[in-house]
Amino acid sequence: MEWVNTILQGILLGGLYAMFAAGLALIFGIMQLVNIAHGDLIVLAAYIALLVTEALGLNPLLSLVIVVPVMALLGYLLQRGLLNRTLGNDLLPPLLVTFGLSVIIQNGLLELFTADSRKLQAGAIEVASIQLGGGLAVGILPLIQFVVAVTVIAALQWLFYHTALGRAFRATSDDQAVAQLVGLDNRHIFALAMALSLAVVAIAGVFLAVRANFDPTIGPARLIFGFEAVIMGGLGSMWGTLVGGIILGVAQTVGAKLDPGWNLLAGHLAFLTVLALRPGGLFPKVQQR
């Protein structure tokens, strides 16, 4: 029974990781950009939520109402002002610029907030749980986070395949030159994509802040989790990232059960195993370009 509990926790954790991954996969799918600062932006969102809850006395989950639009706007400006200049055939500029961005965000946060660990309190909901019988219990908060994660991914799928904006994203990703010919302004489309990605990042950041302690340096680890979930799930598949996230979550919780110091290692080893056996991921849709 304990093992079932462990796996259940892992699945719910996977929801959080799928959220880390979704924003990353979105950007890569549309503009072949991997944002090295992605994890640091998640942490930034957490700190913005911190500011909002301290200033307005809101419940952290309600702070989403402000954090999401703020991060979305930030994403639009970031892409339009900086990252659009790095796009092209060369891999190096976007990689190095986002790496520099990661350094800037981490150290900026360090300067503003110090290296102290913080956490947002969501109140009673943090410890509430549902008894499932047979000794199984599911935390309400992790459950909510999982449900939100699934909803976000479903919403993104719907956006991509049933709206005009989604069409625009897919067309621009297919053929930038012809997209311009049908009237799409690439700079604007890419900026919208980044805005969407950071909106998802905002949700992930708030969940992170409520769930665990955070400090300015934990960004890179979130990037790696997100990336592992994307690769395991398979490039080009949004639902794949959910599966990838779940695999990672379960690997980590199972690893932790075996030995508390093994959780991260177990996750990485699961990733490397999938990479060795199924390099295209479990649900590959596109070739890596």
Add this chain to the structure above:
Amino acid sequence: MNVRVEHATPSSRVGLALSALTLVALLAAPLWADRQELRLLAEMYAYVALASLWNLLAGYGGLISVGQQAYVGLGAYLLFALSMLAGVHPLLAIPIAGLVAAIVSLPVAALIFRLRGHYFAIGTWVVAEVFRLLASQVSALQGGSGTSLPADIVLSIAPTRQLREFFIYWIALALMVAVVGGIVLLLRSRYGLALTAIRDNELSARSNGVDVARIKYVIYVLCALGTALVGALVFLQKQRISPDTAFSVNDWTAFVIFITVIGGLGRIEGPIIGTILFFVLRQSFADLGAFYLLMLGAVAIGVMLKAPQGLWGLLVERFGWQMFPLERRLVMNGERTLPGSIRAPTN
């Protein structure tokens, strides 16, 4: 018809002469520098070597790694393990650590070469994280809290502290020269031509018979070897190791990338210029702490966007300087044709 390939230019002859003079001065440093300065110089040599290797990997091989700290740490840990647990003489342990790291890099490469481009980059980071986590599990070397080199091992390097400092300094200098020299020779060889072809257009290179996959493998393994040697030496000097310092992304990747980008990607001289500039900045601003790092990040972004050819690239364009004889010019029947440079083009 008499055809041969000429490598030198007037500028590179001057550059080479100046480099030779500088080298002599550096060799004699124990005579004119104090202990602090020797340590600083040794640190600079380490960064020149690391940046040159990263430059080879990324600028020429097109393999952008943000995980070379994996091999810095691996080399360092192998040195400590070999000398503390296997009784190997520390100076001998350095090359052994390098070789073992090279062997380890083979299966690692097999695994992460399945990833492409940006995802390859993050994959290298994951590998480094795995190495770091594994190192913290090794209780024989005190796991996460790290350990120090015992006194008897330190003494076995040389009987007096002064001699020890000198030896380590000279080894650091020799390692840097070997790394940079090795890269120059590599680039002058047919391998170098193949590398430049790959950097220019991989598909074209492949269709012209260049075994792209094998060359990338070789480059990756060579860089792992070199990086591990540097890592072993650096931590031999520090005499203390811990997973976080040995596998630090900041120290061994962020700074290295900064140096290479600012100095000039795809140019041999870039890492040298970049290192000098980096240390000047560090001496001036490091006490600003996080703000200094923030500034570095901003400068790196600025350079990447405005001057992607780096400082040395700017100087080359302005003055046509060359430190090393790396041009390839055809001399037919005594007549020089237009030059073709070996440096990797920046887009």
Add this chain to the structure above:
Amino acid sequence: MPKPLLEVQALDAYYGDFQALFDVSLSIEEGAITAIIGANGAGKSTLLKCIAGAMPARREAIIFDNQAIGGEPAHRVLARGIALVPEGRRLFPSLTVEENLLIGGQSGRPGPWNLARVYQLFPRLAERAHVLAPALSGGEQQMAAIGRALMSNPRLLLCDEISLGLAPIVIRDIYANLPLLVAEGLSLVVVEQDIVQALRAARQVYCLQKGRVALAGEASALTREKISAAYFGV
């Protein structure tokens, strides 16, 4: 003679160091079909790309409806009313036929063309509406590409080698539709290597040779010899 809808004045075009167009000047009448013919590499596609904004040009080199638009980005040129059917069709492979058509109309320009009208013009597309673009035959792809351009309700439609790779009967069918488009008030520029259809459909003809205008005139007035000479430069 009415003022031309589009004027190209002394246009030069470069691919890096290579010059593809030299001092090209021509004028496109409104409400008619103009053909631009020439051998492979003569610069025909380059010319269309410059007009459509896919390649840089001097501002005054392209005058559309009395406005200098040279060098404007493609999405703005489309908003003005110039649509390009690109060489090789270039439908979006991730999109279905219908999605390709819909995205053609996303600029929101008012006009008679919509999904229903395009399906009326090309009934075959309605049958294949939810098929992914790469699964279509060459002729169907060409129809879809034209339909996509029409969805933006252009005033000027640029067609780059629409007969390329198609069976003669298919080419004939597609060309049969062109006069219908003109009757709706559209102006057309048709670029072709195959001159038979182009000359049959067009009123005005320009012939490009190695980046220069080698011949210009009414289709009916040009003889075989003159065309050959201009086409091949012999």
